[in-house]
Amino acid sequence: MDFNSISQPAYERAIIMGVTKFQGEIEGSKIDTCTVFIATKFNDETGNATGFGVAKIKFGSSINFGRFNGVQFPTNADVLFERTTNGAGKQTSILKDVKLPTAKG
Numbered sequence: 001m002d003f004n005s006i007s008q009p010a011y012e013r014a015i016i017m018g019v020t021k022f023q024g025e026i027e028g029s030k031i032d033t034c035t036v037f038i039a040t041k042f043n044d045e046t047g048n049a050t051g052f053g054v055a056k057i058k059f060g061s062s063i064n065f066g067r068f069n070g071v072q073f074p075t076n077a078d079v080l081f082e083r084t085t086n087g088a089g090k091q092t093s094i095l096k097d098v099k100l101p102t103a104k105g
Contacts, residue, residue, distance in 0.1 A: 009080050009096075009097075010080070011078040011079060011080050011097075011099065012078065012079055012080075012081065013076060013077075013078060013079075014038045014039070014076070014077055014078075014079045015038065015039040015074050015075070015076055015077075016036055016037065016038055016039075016071075016073065016074060016075050016076075016077050016079075016098075017037040017038065017039055017054050017073055017074045018036075018037045018073045018074075019034065019035065019036050019037065019059075019065055019068045019073075020034070020035045020037075020065075021033070021034050021035075021062035021064075021065035022035075022062065023061075023062040032061045032062050033058060033060075033061065033062060034058070034059045034060055034061060034062050034063070034064040034065045035056050035057065035058060035059065036056075036057050036059045036079075036095055036098070037054045037055070037056060037057075038054065038055050038057055038079070039052050039053075039054060039055075039074070040052060040053055040054065040055040055093075057081075057093055057094070057095045058094050058095065059094075059095040059098070060095075067098065067100070068100070071100060075100065075101065076101060077098050077099060077100050077101065078098070078099040079095060079097070079098050079099075080095070080096045080097040080098075081093045081094065081095060081096065082094045082095075082096045
């Protein structure tokens with residue numbers, strides 16, 4: 001088994017709906033974060049949802065917010081996720097990189 005092959009980067013196409021940042025303190029804890037909102041298909045297996053929602057994905061610190069300056073949302077982008085699990089089956093996705101479209105001019 002080659003577990004190194006599991007973590008090879010593979011970019012995925014995504015629709016980014018928007019981005020937020022926060023840098024400050026809450027209840028004595030310093031927080032510095034960037035969150036990217038990505039259009040995501042609802043799980044329709046139960047019959048209680050259909051269509052698309054928005055997934056909040058952490059993207060490092062607030063400095064990453066600047067990478068989106070001048071971007072008009074929604075926008076298509078190639079995104080690189082790192083997925084981890086807690087061992088109990090819960091999966092967490094963290095955004096590691098975003099390739100935004102270049103401006104045409």
